[in-house]
Amino acid sequence: MAKRLHYSQDEWLTLARAPMQVALAVMGTGGTSPFQMVRELIGLGEALRETDRATSAGQLIRELNTETQAQLNEIAQQQSATIDLTGLRAQALETCSRVAVIVDAKEPADGAEEYKHWVLWLGRRVAAASSEGGAQPISADEAELLDELAGTLGLRQRQVGASVADQPPVDSADPPLDSHTGTVEAAPPEGEA
Numbered sequence: 001m002a003k004r005l006h007y008s009q010d011e012w013l014t015l016a017r018a019p020m021q022v023a024l025a026v027m028g029t030g031g032t033s034p035f036q037m038v039r040e041l042i043g044l045g046e047a048l049r050e051t052d053r054a055t056s057a058g059q060l061i062r063e064l065n066t067e068t069q070a071q072l073n074e075i076a077q078q079q080s081a082t083i084d085l086t087g088l089r090a091q092a093l094e095t096c097s098r099v100a101v102i103v104d105a106k107e108p109a110d111g112a113e114e115y116k117h118w119v120l121w122l123g124r125r126v127a128a129a130s131s132e133g134g135a136q137p138i139s140a141d142e143a144e145l146l147d148e149l150a151g152t153l154g155l156r157q158r159q160v161g162a163s164v165a166d167q168p169p170v171d172s173a174d175p176p177l178d179s180h181t182g183t184v185e186a187a188p189p190e191g192e193a
Contacts, residue, residue: 003060011102015060015115016067018092018099020075022123022149025092028085029127029141043129045072047122058114060107068122089145096152104154116153123149 004012027040051057051065096119103112127142138146150156 003063006106007102011106014095014098015102016064016071018095019064019068019119019122020071021088021092021095022119023126024075024085025088025149026123026126026142026145028088029139029145040126040129041072041076043125044122045069045076046129047125048072051118057118058111060103060111060115061118064115093148093152096149100153113155116155120146120150120153120155 007015023040023044027037048065048069051061052069054061057065099119100112100116103115106112107115123146124138127138127146
């Protein structure tokens with residue numbers, strides 16, 4: 001049975017909007033050039049494709065990942081200069097507050113945690129994508145927003161990882177999604193198991 005059927009229309013739309021609102025809020029934090037926006041949208045797309053390949057992702061994440069990809073495709077069709085990022089921080093925080101209540105009420109604890117971590121992980125991937133090759137740390141403004149979002153979701157930021165180095169590799173063949181952190185686990189180095 002589809003997870004969507006366990007939610008009202010309004011609840012489902014709220015859950016489906018949250019990942020993109022978080023991503024756009026992160027994009028709108030600090031100065032964002034059209035070039036940075038493109039890199040951030042590409043980073044989000046890569047994270048969504050990784051989620052697609054994650055065999056351990058729960059049904060809720062898989063269904064919402066499909067919807068988030070559709071939203072990303074719609075945004076990608078727009079000219080980056082026409083995307084309005086003002087006021088998205090407040091909207092993302094409000095939406096995260098609502099989704100925390102919704103998933104806590106409707107999902108088992110591990111499913112609710114997986115969803116919350118996934119939403120925050122997507123925001124972190126957007127923040128990491130704005131730096132050149134992901135080599136620089138996330139900006140202080142982005143880190144502050146991610147910390148605020150984590151608190152609103154009922155998560156502790158340190159559970160998610162505080163540096164870009166904690167992010168999974170993009171080119172993994174079939175990265176599993178860690179349900180505790182919402183991140184895609186990196187494969188162990190060759191020779192280790």
